[in-house]
Amino acid sequence: MTGQHASARKGNLMNDTGLVQVFDRREGSVPVCEIRGELDASNVEHVLDRVIGNVPSEAPGLVLDLGNTSYLDSAGVRIMFELARRLRARRQELRITVPADGIVRRVLVLTALADVVAVDEDVATAVRALEART
């Protein structure tokens, strides 16, 4: 169902080292932001700016898709806390999707981000959860 709603709004951002790429898309009314590659201290600020700037105020929230994120550490975790805080201030919800196993999931759990932000195993579940809010 959601695949049909994939919107044309797609872009990418590469930082200086080509370490990370950010892709935006819409699933129905829900913006989905996919982060591919490695997120570390060298690029988190760019990524935060990029992600927050593409969430429309009328959207129920944002799905941050880390399915193709190969590396994440406390620097990335910090911007996710920040992202969640800012969206909450706009009465929007951040949902993160990440596979059940792997180092990224482990980092999210160990840093207690998973306690603050809803973590789903796939994008469809997260989108449905956000669509339910409206």
Add this chain to the structure above:
Amino acid sequence: MRENAQVDVASIVDAAPVLLALVDRDGRVEWCNREWLEFTGWEAPNLVAARWVDAVVDDDVGVLRRAIDRARPFALDIRMRSADGRARWMATHGAPRGHGQFVFSAIDVTASHETERVLQLLAAVGDALNASLEVDEILQGVARVLVRDVADLCTIAVVDDHARIRRVAVAHQNRATEQELASLRGAVLETDESSAIAQVVRTGAVLYRPVVDAPGPDEPWPGPDESDATQGRSLVSAPLRTRDGIIGALTLVSWARRFGPDDVDLAQEVARRCASAVDNAVLYRRSEETRARLSLVANVGEHLAATTDLDAVAQTLARRVVPVLADAASVALISDDGRTLRRRAFCHIDPKIEEQFRDGPYSMPIPLDGTDPQARAARSMRPVLIEDYGARPPRSRQRDNAFRAAAKLLRPTSVLAVPLLTDEHATGVLTLAFTNGPRRYSAADLPLALDIARRGALAIERARAFAKEQHIAEALQHSMLPEALPDVAGVSICARYLPGGESDVGGDWYDVVPLSKARFGVAIGDVAGHGVRAAAVMGQLRHALRAFASDDRDAAAVVARLNRFVFEQGPLDMATLCYGILDPAHGRVELAAAGHVPPLLIDTNGDARFVDVLPAPPLGADPLSRYRAAVLDLDPGATLLMYTDGLVERRGEALDAGLERVLDAARKAPAPLDDVCDHLITELVGGRHPADDVAMLALRYVGAARGHMRVRRPARAAELAPVRRILSSWLESAGITAEDIGSIAVATSEAATNAIEHAYGPAEGWFEVEADVDDAHVVTLTVRDAGRWRPKARGGGGRGLLLIGRLMDEFEVRRRPAGTEVWMRRAPRGEKLFT
């Protein structure tokens, strides 16, 4: 004897065409014949009072008297004064008769004597004319001959290349007076209507004034005595005429006698001969000059063609035109800001002045908006010709210090500034100056000067393009050689690059590319040719290799793919390549070569041999070339040396001899890897600049990856990912599981992030990661920096340490005087994450 016979003799004597007289020692004339009376105009009744000395020219009286006094027969050529007062040359004979009496006879030989005198004079003139090839010198010689016999004063003027009449010779009967007049030689004459010489030159007609009293058109020459030189002189001026017209005038002045028609003829004859000699000398000089100028142009062209350096081009240009075309020459180029001309070369025939000029005006910028001829030439893009520099109207040039200083030192007499034009703009100016002698520039010099300037401008343009290309090529090459080589666990790598040729840029390159499974691609290559093109091709090959290498092909397949790539690109130059896939975990390298010199293996004992790589054609030779790889197992401590042929090749030497030398040098190399490279370069290239560029890539297998590794990087966030990659591939090769590697990478990166974010102020430092793996796959890490962690700006640092603590079995932050260390350890768990 009979009475009547005596009468007959007297009448015969009277009828003879010979002057006869009976004279005595006291000067009396006892008797003379009719011929004598007619010649001298004497009256017979006065004969008693007559003295023979009255009939003889004063100058010749002495010689005649001495002959008579000797009382012996004599024969003398003397001058006697005829009835009209003119001196006549007489062939005389004397026969003594006793009692001091002489029978004296004389025949008028003036005609033949004149002819002979003229012939002698012309012979002397001829000698003078042949004495030299210098026009001024030969004409002065001729003038000297003429004042010996014919005139009191002689001047000769010639028309120079600039149509001015110049007095080149002044001779005076009195040598002292001539000395005084020497300064008048070389002067340019007024050419207005009143000038006799100008008139002669203009009309080509002889000017003959038997007597002139009026102050003449000529200067008031000093006469023979104190009297007014303009008074009572006689003057002849004859044109110097050649096929091409009147080229001057020869002028005779006499105060002692009046010139007659013979003198006019003589003046004309001498003038004709002078004209011919001047013509020849001028022709000769012109042909010499033409020859010199033609060879100058050829010379300049030849030398410029061999020069690619801007300063050398300017030097060549200035040096070559002196002295043929100038006494002094300079080349000035327009500065980058387009406001001034700056001299790049200067040459003067006098080295001392050249030196003074270099110390002084040389480096003074010449404002382009100034009055300096150079500035005007550059501005107008047209030559500026100042034929007679001294005669220039004075200009206000107070602002132009450079101009003033240069003019003051050089004292030019004539200046020609020619713009150096490229396409549609002036790039600079070639300035020629005469500072000595009569040479002046004229419009006739422009074609040659412009030709040389054109060649110069082209050479300058070429030199600039060359410098630019060289710069681009260097930049290109620099950007294409790896800035830093990756850290390969278990392998030390060392690379060298030496630019070759005349600091030209070649197409040698090398690269080390991380591949999957902790392997690395190592490549070295040589693109045919030099300069930007070679550097660009090299760049293409390097990028293509990186792409193909990461596709997990074997070495031979990568080389074959690269060969096809070369053909896909269209006509590319040929290139050689040696490519290897290095597997540090197993100490193995797989090598394939395309027309490249064989790599060298130095084993742990220091012995060296060439690696047996299967020979195959270079890239770009044949799209269907087949390549095969050789596999080489490296013992710990063994060194693989890849290089380009610049290290081997020497002109005129077989490749084998070069390879033998490499082998020799390698066997004698010291142990440390850096020293191996340096030793080979010193031994094989030496102090000399290599003809071709040289690249070298040395790999030393230090042992199985299991064990120890260390990597130090600048404290920059951008270094985090590369260090994670190096660490991960090393851990992988050390047999650590992917799950463990993920945790270790995060923990290490956290520690390194702390070092980068908190250890240093604005000044950049470094961080270092050291790792050990033991036989039980326990990984111990130390992340080190040289700073002191500052209070945390954000909460991130705490979260980082939290993560380290959760991901590792043990960890410890050690603050030391030298810096901060995070020590951590993790035993293999293999646990499923998040279970």
